[in-house]
Amino acid sequence: MDAEIIAVGSxxxxxxxxxxxxLFLTEQLNGLGVEVxxxxxxxxxxxxxxxxxxxxxxxxxxxxxxxGLGPTEDDVTREAAARALGRELVYQEDLAARIxxxxxxxxxxxxxxxxxxxxxxxxxxPLPNPNGTAPGQWITQGGAVIMLLPGPxxxxxxxxxxxxxxxxxxxxxxxxxxxxxxxxxxxGESDVDQLVAPVYTKYRNPVTTILAAPGDVQIHLRARCASxxxxxxxxxxxxxxxxxxxxxxxxxxxxxxxxxxxxxRLRAVQATISVxxxxxxxxxxxxxxxxxxxxxxxxxxxxxxxNRLKTALAGVPPDLLARHGAVSEPVAEALALxxxxxxxxxxxxxxxxxxxxxxxxxxxxxxxxxxGLAGPQGSAAxxxxxxxxxxxVRALAVQYALDLLRRALA
Amino acid sequence: MDAEIIAVGSxxxxxxxxxxxxLFLTEQLNGLGVEVxxxxxxxxxxxxxxxxxxxxxxxxxxxxxxxGLGPTEDDVTREAAARALGRELVYQEDLAARIxxxxxxxxxxxxxxxxxxxxxxxxxxPLPNPNGTAPGQWITQGGAVIMLLPGPxxxxxxxxxxxxxxxxxxxxxxxxxxxxxxxxxxxGESDVDQLVAPVYTKYRNPVTTILAAPGDVQIHLRARCASxxxxxxxxxxxxxxxxxxxxxxxxxxxxxxxxxxxxxRLRAVQATISVxxxxxxxxxxxxxxxxxxxxxxxxxxxxxxxNRLKTALAGVPPDLLARHGAVSEPVAEALALxxxxxxxxxxxxxxxxxxxxxxxxxxxxxxxxxxGLAGPQGSAAxxxxxxxxxxxVRALAVQYALDLLRRALA
Numbered sequence: 001m002d003a004e005i006i007a008v009g010s011x012x013x014x015x016x017x018x019x020x021x022x023l024f025l026t027e028q029l030n031g032l033g034v035e036v037x038x039x040x041x042x043x044x045x046x047x048x049x050x051x052x053x054x055x056x057x058x059x060x061x062x063x064x065x066x067x068g069l070g071p072t073e074d075d076v077t078r079e080a081a082a083r084a085l086g087r088e089l090v091y092q093e094d095l096a097a098r099i100x101x102x103x104x105x106x107x108x109x110x111x112x113x114x115x116x117x118x119x120x121x122x123x124x125x126p127l128p129n130p131n132g133t134a135p136g137q138w139i140t141q142g143g144a145v146i147m148l149l150p151g152p153x154x155x156x157x158x159x160x161x162x163x164x165x166x167x168x169x170x171x172x173x174x175x176x177x178x179x180x181x182x183x184x185x186x187x188g189e190s191d192v193d194q195l196v197a198p199v200y201t202k203y204r205n206p207v208t209t210i211l212a213a214p215g216d217v218q219i220h221l222r223a224r225c226a227s228x229x230x231x232x233x234x235x236x237x238x239x240x241x242x243x244x245x246x247x248x249x250x251x252x253x254x255x256x257x258x259x260x261x262x263x264x265r266l267r268a269v270q271a272t273i274s275v276x277x278x279x280x281x282x283x284x285x286x287x288x289x290x291x292x293x294x295x296x297x298x299x300x301x302x303x304x305x306x307n308r309l310k311t312a313l314a315g316v317p318p319d320l321l322a323r324h325g326a327v328s329e330p331v332a333e334a335l336a337l338x339x340x341x342x343x344x345x346x347x348x349x350x351x352x353x354x355x356x357x358x359x360x361x362x363x364x365x366x367x368x369x370x371x372g373l374a375g376p377q378g379s380a381a382x383x384x385x386x387x388x389x390x391x392x393v394r395a396l397a398v399q400y401a402l403d404l405l406r407r408a409l410a
Numbered sequence: 411m412d413a414e415i416i417a418v419g420s421x422x423x424x425x426x427x428x429x430x431x432x433l434f435l436t437e438q439l440n441g442l443g444v445e446v447x448x449x450x451x452x453x454x455x456x457x458x459x460x461x462x463x464x465x466x467x468x469x470x471x472x473x474x475x476x477x478g479l480g481p482t483e484d485d486v487t488r489e490a491a492a493r494a495l496g497r498e499l500v501y502q503e504d505l506a507a508r509i510x511x512x513x514x515x516x517x518x519x520x521x522x523x524x525x526x527x528x529x530x531x532x533x534x535x536p537l538p539n540p541n542g543t544a545p546g547q548w549i550t551q552g553g554a555v556i557m558l559l560p561g562p563x564x565x566x567x568x569x570x571x572x573x574x575x576x577x578x579x580x581x582x583x584x585x586x587x588x589x590x591x592x593x594x595x596x597x598g599e600s601d602v603d604q605l606v607a608p609v610y611t612k613y614r615n616p617v618t619t620i621l622a623a624p625g626d627v628q629i630h631l632r633a634r635c636a637s638x639x640x641x642x643x644x645x646x647x648x649x650x651x652x653x654x655x656x657x658x659x660x661x662x663x664x665x666x667x668x669x670x671x672x673x674x675r676l677r678a679v680q681a682t683i684s685v686x687x688x689x690x691x692x693x694x695x696x697x698x699x700x701x702x703x704x705x706x707x708x709x710x711x712x713x714x715x716x717n718r719l720k721t722a723l724a725g726v727p728p729d730l731l732a733r734h735g736a737v738s739e740p741v742a743e744a745l746a747l748x749x750x751x752x753x754x755x756x757x758x759x760x761x762x763x764x765x766x767x768x769x770x771x772x773x774x775x776x777x778x779x780x781x782g783l784a785g786p787q788g789s790a791a792x793x794x795x796x797x798x799x800x801x802x803v804r805a806l807a808v809q810y811a812l813d814l815l816r817r818a819l820a
Contacts (some may be wrong), residue, residue: 011619013446015437016630018428027425036423038458041449048448048469055465059458209421220426275692275713281699282685282692285713289691292767292800300719303685303695303710309753313710313723343719357702390702 001061001172002037003029006052008068008077009151010043021066021149021156028160032168033175033224034062044068046076046083053084057144062168067151069134071114077148078119078137085141087122091115095126099133121148127163131155138167145171175224178231180206180239181255182219184246185403192217192246199241206234214392215399216258251406258402259287265409266297271346273405275301276314276339278326279353279369284398299343304335314338314350327352327364329381332372336381340374347375347408349401355390369397373404411471411582412447413439416462418478418487419561420453431476431559431566438570442578443585443634444472454478459490467494467554472578477561479544481524487558488529488547495551497532501525505536509543531558537573541565548577555581585634588641590616590649591665592629594656595813602627602656609651616644624802625809626668661816668812669697675819676707681756683815685711686724686749688736689763689779694808709753714745724748724760737762737774739791742782746791750784757785757818759811765800779807783814 005026007019019041026036037060042049049068056063068077082089096118103110117134120126127136127147132155137148147164149156184192189212196219200208206223221238223231243250251261266273275285281303288298302313307326310316315338316331324330335350349371356366367388372381382404386396415436417429429451436446447470452459459478466473478487492499506528513520527544530536537546537557542565547558557574559566594602599622606629610618616633631648633641653660661671676683685695691713698708712723717736720726725748726741734740745760759781766776777798782791792814796806 010617013436013449014619014630014632015433015440016619016621016628018430018433020428023425023428026423030425037453037455038462039423039451043447045447052448207420209424209426211426218426220424222424277692277695280696281704281708282687282695282713283699285687285692286690286696289693289715290801290804294691295715295769298691298715300713300715300723302712302723303692305699305705305708305710309710312752313712342722359705391700394700 001034003034003062003064004038004040004056004060005036006040006042006049006056006063006065007151008042008044008049008065008080010074012041012067013043019066021151021153024153024157025064025066025160028165029062029168030177032165032172033177034168034172035224044074044076046080049076049080050083053081053146057084057141057146061144062147063144064147064149066149066156069117069136069148069150071111071116071133075116078116078121081137081139081146081148082121085121085139085146089119090122092118092120092126095120095135098135102133124148127159129155129159131158136163138164175226176228176231177222177224178228178235179223180221180235180253182242182246182250183252183255183258184217184219184249185215185251185258185399185406187217187249188212189217192219195245196242199238199245203234203238206238208238214388214395215403218255248407248410251403258399258406260291262402262406262409263288263291263294263297265406266347269409271409272297272299274299274339274343274345274348276304276335276348276350276372277301278304278310278335278351279355280351280394280397281305283394284349284351284401287398287402299345301339301343301348302335310335313342315342325364327354327368327370329370329372329383332370332381333374333379334372336372336374337379347373347405349373349405351397351401353384353393353397355393355397357390367393369393369400371397371401371404373401373408375408377408411444412469413444413472413474414448414450414466414470415446416450416452416459416466416473416475417561418452418454418459418475418490420484422451422477423453429476431561431563434563434567435474435476435570438575439472439578440587442575442582443587444578444582445634454484454486456486456490456493459486460493463491463494463556467551467556471554472557473554474557474559476559476566479527479546479558479560481521481526481543485526488526488531491547491549491556491558492531495531495549495556499529500532502528502530502536505530505545508545512543534558537569539565539569541568546573548574585636586638586641587632587634588638588645589633590631590645590663592652592656592660593662593665593668594627594629594659595625595661595668595809595816597627597659598622599627602629605655606652609648609655613644613648616648618648624798624805625813628665658817658820661813668809668816670701672812672816672819673698673701673704673707675816676757679819681819682707682709684709684749684753684755684758686714686745686758686760686782687711688714688720688745688761689765690761690804690807691715693804694759694761694811697808697812709755711749711753711758712745720745723752725752735774737764737778737780739780739782739793742780742791743784743789744782746782746784747789757783757815759783759815761807761811763803763807765803765807767800777803779803779810781807781811781814783811783818785818787818
């Protein structure tokens with residue numbers, strides 16, 4: 001049984017907004033073994049929306065509408081669903097009473113317009129909404145089920161979990177989806193793909209998807225089977241083949257991000273880390289401390305944008321800066337050693353470079369980054385030349401720095 | 411004339427991926443005065459896709475398909491478009507030659523499968539793709555135009571700009587869309603909405619949309635008129651009413667983010683800024699330095715996660731920490747003064763707090779944040795209690811810190 005999701009709202013058709021409720025719903029539906037066969041965004045146009053619902057119901061067993069359940073004239077979801085299914089909208093005294101009560105509880109006077117939310121598609125069941133005024137609706141027609149859910153995620157998500165999932169579980173022939181997610185640092189997407197395509201293209205199930213962010217490639221395997229064992233067996237067949245090809249470039253087998261993998265490792269060996277950042281301006285520390293509990297191993301460090309502060313704070317000798325320039329291996333190494341000494345951490349990472357767009361020279365163009373690493377075994381620096389805009393260069397620098405630390409900890 | 415956008419690809423129907431090409435296309439189409447009436451995501455299913463194209467062409471004058479033009483069997487866009495329009499696919503010798511040439515230039519052997527990309531929907535025009543192998547296609551049928559565009563943004567965007575826009579300009583009756591974007595710091599979305607709704611609900615044109623990120627609310631006004639002057643006149647009518655209501659909580663009238671507004675102001679008065687970050691762990695500095703050219707005013711600072719480093723690096727007296735705790739106004743102020751003195755900056759911001767989920771106490775629960783600000787006029791500290799998870803608390807802390815600096819600079 002497949003599902004379709006229709007997001008309702010003209011604001012979702014502007015350049016500034018995306019429907020993201022469908023990501024939550026897809027994840028929930030996949031958990032039941034239901035695939036999403038199509039997604040749609042329709043504006044606040046009752047005719048177009050009714051047509052979209054009619055078409056979706058004719059194709060798919062599960063049709064979910066999100067949004068357009070508010071009290072204003074723009075909110076056309078109830079009306080469109082009724083029209084598509086050839087039913088009436090029926091006024092429900094008890095829903096009206098509950099909406100009025102909600103306003104009283106908040107000490108607010110209810111405008112009459114809110115009673116539009118007390119209409120139900122004939123034969124539909126209301127779905128309680130403790131987090132807002134608009135009730136959802138669960139409607140069956142032929143073999144299909146149509147759900148009308150509110151747009152705001154804090155209303156939609158609990159409503160779906162508490163009232164739709166249990167109903168769907170009774171309805172849907174059980175399928176099992178099992179996934180595995182490998183993450184790889186320090187390789188481009190196409191290089192990863194070229195390496196592993198000969199493996200994954202042999203399989204229709206699991207389905208393989210490759211996603212990429214700067215310096216971070218994810219390989220998602222998705223097996224969909226009638227039994228959990230069968231799904232696990234398929235993953236256990238293809239997984240090791242991929243692991244063999246990528247070796248230690250795989251830093252995570254469960255989707256955990258690099259900063260969490262490195263953090264776990266630091267905690268395990270009771271080591272601490274400090275940072276000195278120039279061109280990344282705090283991004284490395286921000287990444288490390290985005291992990292809850294990172295105070296177990298992160299102590300702090302320096303933001304040294306100017307040469308003066310590289311010397312004053314991290315103790316980089318002025319003549320080293322004069323001789324090699326701020327973006328150089330000796331300076332990156334001195335920064336790492338300096339911050340390690342002054343914070344008394346076990347390890348230290350330092351990043352200096354030209355993030356761009358300005359500041360580049362012939363020999364050190366924008367994208368040139370040097371990473372220093374100091375630890376109990378000594379110190380070293382590594383030079384990189386990254387392609388892309390300022391944000392991408394900074395993101396790559398942080399990812400490569402964390403990967404250097406991961407390898408030092410291995 | 412309205413447009414519909416169909417994104418093709420089963421990967422876009424998983425919980426991990428969103429179609430974002432439609433945002434770029436919507437912005438471009440809006441620039442011509444064309445509204446997007448619907449968006450759709452369809453998997454790699456030739457039957458479903460053909461049906462979707464047929465329906466879209468029957469409704470809308472402009473139909474854009476993105477993705478599914480690759481060389482593999484999963485790439486069904488050409489086939490589906492041909493089927494929907496009742497035409498044949500025709501092999502083009504010259505396209506095939508160009509694809510082969512591209513592979514030769516990259517010193518790669520071309521697999522025969524790539525010649526699938528040399529098929530054109532009969533009567534269609536190929537759109538050159540200098541950034542990839544798959545040419546786009548421009549097809550007219552009745553009064554409608556159908557575009558097949560490659561999925562990767564670096565291929566799609568230049569192709570649309572260079573080859574679709576000029577053709578569309580000749581086709582579309584000119585409408586003008588003018589926009590204005592106010593940004594507001596330090597207020598919640600619903601508070602902003604409640605304040606300005608009495609104004610914007612009076613107008614159908616311009617259309618008003620309110621978007622919110624932690625500590626940052628945007629009000630978008632969008633006027634669509636037959637003349638540029640009329641659109642500007644409408645914006646000039648509603649704009650000042652909104653400005654009057656929000657006063658100095660508006661930090662930007664052109665959509666510029668807070669960190670850039672503050673940076674411009676620092677540059678204008680030739681002042682510099684340093685930071686000392688505890689719970690935000692680099693996020694404030696990262697935000698400041700995400701702006702190109704921020705080295706004009708950002709000098710650096712301290713990451714002081716541990717109490718020991720608050721003393722060792724920023725010079726916070728140990729007895730102050732012992733007496734008030736790290737999350738306190740005296741410590742925040744001392745941090746700001748310490749980093750200002752040691753970096754010799756004009757201004758300094760310090761953030762200390764409990765980002766959560768752990769680390770909270772009865773009197774200082776997760777979400778408690780204290781921000782210190784030091785400048786030429788003296789120093790002060792402000793306490794906040796933010797709601798939400800770790801990422802939200804950190805984002806709010808940074809936004810409120812930048813807004814304190816903005817007000818100090820005003």
